[in-house]
Amino acid sequence: MTRVTSSAHAIARPNVATAPRRAVVVDDEVPLANVVGSYLQRDGFEVHLVHDGADAVDVLRQVDPDVVVLDLGLPGMDGVEVCRRLRTFSDCYVLMLTARAEEVDTLIGLSVGADDYMTKPFSPRELMARIGVLMRRPRRVSAVAAVTAPVLEVGDLVIDPTGREVHLAGEPVPLTRTEFDVLAALAAEPARAFSRRALIEAVWGAGWVGDEHLVDVHVLHVRQKLGDTADRQQYVRTVRGVGYRIGTGQ
Structure with a gap:
C-alpha cells in the first residue's frame, strides 16, 4: 500500500x-x-x-x-x-x-x-461489496451493448453504447459513467417503465444495497444535461407511481 x-x-x-x-x-x-x-x-x-x-x-x-x-x-x-x-x-x-x-x-x-x-x-465489508458492484458495471454495459442496436436514437439524441458517447443535435453531452449507464439502460428498452429498483438492478446490479433515491439524483443530472425540465420531458420521462422511462425526443 x-x-x-x-x-x-x-x-x-x-x-x-x-x-x-x-x-x-x-x-x-x-x-x-x-x-x-x-x-x-x-x-x-x-x-x-x-x-x-x-x-x-x-x-x-x-x-x-x-x-x-x-x-x-x-x-x-x-x-x-x-x-x-x-x-x-x-x-x-x-x-x-x-x-x-x-x-x-x-x-x-x-x-x-x-x-x-x-x-x-x-462496515468495511459493505464498502467492499459496494465497490465490487461498481467494478462489475463495465461488463454489464458491454453485455447490454451486445444485445442492443449499436446506436440508440431518441429524436435528436444519439447514444452509442459501444463507444459510450452521447450526442444531442450533433453536440457531445458530457455524462459521467453512472449518468451514461442510467440513460443507456432506459434507451435500451424504450417500451419499459423502470421502477427505481429495476434501474438499480440494470445499472448497479442486483446485489446493490442502499438508498434507492440515489436513482432520482442521477436522473435529475441526466435531464439537466439534456435540457429536460419538469414541464418538458423530451428524453427522460417520469411515470407516476412507477419510476422512469425514455422519452420520444418531442
Whole structure:
C-alpha cells in the first residue's frame, strides 16, 4: 500500500503490463483510511492513501485510479470540490463517505459526479461489496451493448453504447459513467417503465444495497444535461407511481 502525504513528490507506478486495479482512499481519519486501504489491498488493488483534499487532486492525476473512496469532510479542500475537479480529467468510480446523514450532503456529493455514497460509521465489508458492484458495471454495459442496436436514437439524441458517447443535435453531452449507464439502460428498452429498483438492478446490479433515491439524483443530472425540465420531458420521462422511462425526443 502506498501512503501519500503532503510531503510526497512522486508515486511509483507499476509495470503497465502487470498493473493491478488502482484505488485511492482520501480521508483525513488516518486509522480509517488504513483499514479501508488494507481491505482494498487484500482484494488485489494497488492502494494509495491521501489525507488532505488539496493533495488529493494532484495524486489522483498521477495515479489515474479505477476507483476512489472519498471523504466529504476533508481539510484544505472538501470532498465535493475534490470530486468536481476529478471529474474534469477522470471518469473513475467515486464512492463518497460522509459523517453527516443529511440529504443535502448526499445530493451535493452526487451532483458533482459521485457514483455512490455511504454514511459513517460503516462496515468495511459493505464498502467492499459496494465497490465490487461498481467494478462489475463495465461488463454489464458491454453485455447490454451486445444485445442492443449499436446506436440508440431518441429524436435528436444519439447514444452509442459501444463507444459510450452521447450526442444531442450533433453536440457531445458530457455524462459521467453512472449518468451514461442510467440513460443507456432506459434507451435500451424504450417500451419499459423502470421502477427505481429495476434501474438499480440494470445499472448497479442486483446485489446493490442502499438508498434507492440515489436513482432520482442521477436522473435529475441526466435531464439537466439534456435540457429536460419538469414541464418538458423530451428524453427522460417520469411515470407516476412507477419510476422512469425514455422519452420520444418531442
